[in-house]
Amino acid sequence: MQNLFRPLAALAAILIVSTAASAETDPLPSWNDGPTKEAIVGFVEKVTEESGKDFVPPEDRIATFDNDGNLWAEKPVYFQLLFAIDRVKALAPEHPEWNDKQPFKAVLEGDMETLAKSGHAGIAELIMASHAGMSPEEFQKIVSEWLATAEHPRFKRKYTDLVYQPMLELLSYLRDNGFTTYIVSGGGIEFVRNFSQDKYGVPPAQVVGSSIKTKYELVDGKPALMRLAEINFIDDKEGKPVGINQHIGARPIFASGNSDGDYQMLEWTTAGDGPRFGLILHHTDAEREYAYDRDSSIGRLDKALTDAPEKGWVVIDMKNDWKTVFPAAN
């Protein structure tokens, strides 16, 4: 009997060793070891342990991620605003009236100070002028062309190269553990959908975002949707839980953001029953990326940073927690 079982025992030993080796493969290689990484891995192991008291069935493993400053960079200003500016410049020849009309005049003269002073209303006007008056398909084409050619002023790389490598690993790690990953962006839903599958592995249907209204109509007898210069929904602050509930129909168990615009998403997510995880990316790395928080006009992180310890939200220290920031250049 002993002899008969020896080969089986050897085989079992091989299987055990290879399983252990595979379990030891680091799913988050761009994260330094330390409390942040431990907290993330600990949470995922806890909710996926079938016999554990904190087990969460896969259909409830919903994770939501802010985009700007959380999955990709957002400085010097939101990349979508840079797209709007480039688009206004491209459309200017058809709009001579813009030469005398703010905020268009400021854009055409490269006067960023005046543009900044135009505030939310000015930005909204730019977005409408550059994002409406076409079908979603035409808009996708315009965004694709811009993303394929435009370059970040500091890093001299395409904007879609400025996604955060550690967050790409986190998205994959969560999905490998049965989570469904959603993007919940204050930015435009159709803008983010343009690259969400390619860059983040998140399909268009799993993107929640701000939107303008669209209208169904027949153009030369062909059915089409037309993008209108009218706000439909602002997916920011109190809008994030509203957008999540509308789109997903469930409360996430994991939320990740980087600014006070994500406060309510983090708050609503982590106030639910059972195991919950709130994650904040703190930009502390002026050398490799940017360092900003309480005083930044873009991506201000103030109240959420103050309340994080009390709320139990885990704060990523970009400089110390991340081995690399952006994917290696090709």
Place this chain on the structure above:
Amino acid sequence: MQNLFRPLAALAAILIVSTAASAETDPLPSWNDGPTKEAIVGFVEKVTEESGKDFVPPEDRIATFDNDGNLWAEKPVYFQLLFAIDRVKALAPEHPEWNDKQPFKAVLEGDMETLAKSGHAGIAELIMASHAGMSPEEFQKIVSEWLATAEHPRFKRKYTDLVYQPMLELLSYLRDNGFTTYIVSGGGIEFVRNFSQDKYGVPPAQVVGSSIKTKYELVDGKPALMRLAEINFIDDKEGKPVGINQHIGARPIFASGNSDGDYQMLEWTTAGDGPRFGLILHHTDAEREYAYDRDSSIGRLDKALTDAPEKGWVVIDMKNDWKTVFPAAN
């Protein structure tokens, strides 16, 4: 050599036979053989044949289904309206003013004629009174309790037993072939989400529907969403392509509906490039279910029925195409 390969050849033969047998297992057993079933199966085979000219990659295999009168019955009136009526009756003791106020008075007196005369505005008032003023979680609880106890007046079965067995098979068949199936309902998104996973295998995030607004607030310091008595979106007629684009971010290749409220969804879906499929359920079976079309106030099917041949939409003749209508009673 011959001898050596004989066992392998025998094994191969067994494998081939068992594959063929499995391919012959009917995925749509409740559908009678005939042109309707052939058209459906032909479309699915064509878009999944990798080497074929009509191949559609899985991420683009999006199928949208209307709910009322398409996945479950809608007579004598939409089941959600019956829910609203029962809810108004349950809430009446807290609202003595309803005894003198239409359309509530009509509901409380069982005067369906006056209720019908109150039209869309009256129905909207009933929906607001019965669907708002609570969190989504509380609403789900109320809907669950109603669905667990309320009975259809004619069939004496729970409403969720009045789903169409052939459509359940079609949903599964499409999913087994790499489609993602969405419900796109004129009814309330949160109402349909209550049973979409259990009854249709469609998770809440894959339900598109009409909605009221919600507001994020702190109740006794606890974050909560509150359902407001204010329309957010009507997912009917021109609203269906708009809702689909907003929610899914893509144009379906397969759309299934049963009334003129689905016209634009069918039109937009089938006007796209490449292989497309439009499916209309024609209620022709007064004996097993109901027979109605052009003159019905609920689920009117007129223009879509007239235009179906020209548009290439396949029309299901319920009486002749379906072996069974509802799942067998337990």
